[in-house]
Amino acid sequence: MKIIFCTCLLLVGLHAVSPIQLTSKHDRHDPNESQHSTLHKGEVMSCLKLVPNNADFAFQFFKEINLETPNKNIFFSPVSISNVFAMLAFGAKSSTQTQILEGLAFNLTEMHEKEIHEGFHHLIHMLSHPESEVYLDMSSMIFLPKMHKPLKKFLDDVKALYQMDALSVDFSNPAEAEEQINNYVERKTNGKITCLVKDIDPQTVMLLASFTFFKGKWQTPFQPELTEEREFFVDEETTVKIPMMHQTNRFDFYFDETIPCTIVRLHYNGSATVFLVLPEKGKMKNLEQTLDKETVLKWSENLSQRSISLYFPKFSLSANYDIKHTLNKMGIIDVFTNQADLSGITGTPGLKVSKVVHKTALEVDEEGTETAEVTFAEAAVSFAGIMPFYFPQIIEFNRPFILLIFDRATNSTLFIGKIVNPVTIT
Structure with a gap:
């Protein structure tokens, strides 16, 4: 995912436990390994x-x-x-x-x-x-x-x-x-x-x-040859065709039953990370009304690794x-x-x-680094004969969704977006 933006920022607290922690329990950010560790x-x-x-x-x-x-x-x-x-x-x-x-x-x-x-x-x-x-x-x-x-x-x-x-x-x-x-x-x-x-x-x-x-740049990039045109459902009356990126991998995942919505977290090289939030059909207003730092904290604390076949729009x-x-x-x-x-x-x-x-x-596009790790899709092929019962969960961002881009080193919210129609230039 390559991103070009304009304007603003957001952070998390002085307390021992930050009120909007962006790392899950299994990958807490170690300040001693941070690129900012030389700061006082x-x-x-x-x-x-x-x-x-x-x-x-x-x-x-x-x-x-x-x-x-x-x-x-x-x-x-x-x-x-x-x-x-x-x-x-x-x-x-x-x-x-x-x-x-x-x-x-x-x-x-x-x-x-x-x-x-x-x-x-x-x-x-x-x-x-x-x-x-x-x-x-x-x-x-x-x-x-x-x-x-x-x-x-x-x-x-x-x-x-x-x-x-x-x-x-x-x-x-x-x-x-x-x-x-x-x-x-x-x-x-x-x-x-x-x-x-x-x-x-x-x-x-x-x-x-x-x-x-x-x-x-994505820590694990999407492969351009896997991008294909698929439908995006703007609303009940409007459907558009968009290039949809695809990869199968292990991602941080959580399903929030109270909203309800699906959260998938992807990492960039470095300290940036993005929360992709897909509400269930007809539940976007619920998500809009409940989106706050406490909600994001709940998501980040409940993320777990899951194998996912992810489809995500390529758009600008x-x-x-x-x-x-x-x-x-x-x-x-x-x-x-x-x-x-x-x-x-x-x-x-x-x-x-x-x-x-x-x-x-x-x-947003497929761009990543050449040294990115091998995706789970390739591993899944290797083990297909050994674990025939294994199937990755399919998650497709083919209707309006929210994205939140954070800097983990400072716990800062860099950008907030609601994508209703990825074909439309606002």
């Missing part, structure tokens, strides 16, 4: 303090955006959204700052603002560690009109903490501003994200943009969100109005956020 323990703990809050934000955001776009593909990166708004809170004052941090699911009586910013700083560092076998690049930027010059202290601090870029743009010339912003983002993403913004309002006061680029999609309304519903309001206090950015009042752009792209 204090840095790791600072990062992990954010986990339960980021998890709550991620799943709440999913539920809100799902209500806005029912029966449509959804794909977003919660870490990118949390990251850029935590950065914005660094330049906010009074109730504007409080609303942002509480909207990101932080309890300010339990965690000091300084701890939040330090946690995000270490999180970004851990996720982009050069020793990682998974390529992940998180970037955020603020585009400001030329009359609003950021304070040097603010600029220095956010660059150090959040790796944030700030650029001056002439919003009074929308065509020129769009070209400047889109060219900049296209360069930063190596051409993966194009046309980030369009139809800019000449009255724009500030524009935030955040993206995450992720590319992972993109999504472009203006998430201001969604964030409003989560309590982040003043920063978008004339009541905004962002004087920590420029030193003067009168600045507000006019738009938040969140663009994502996802590509």
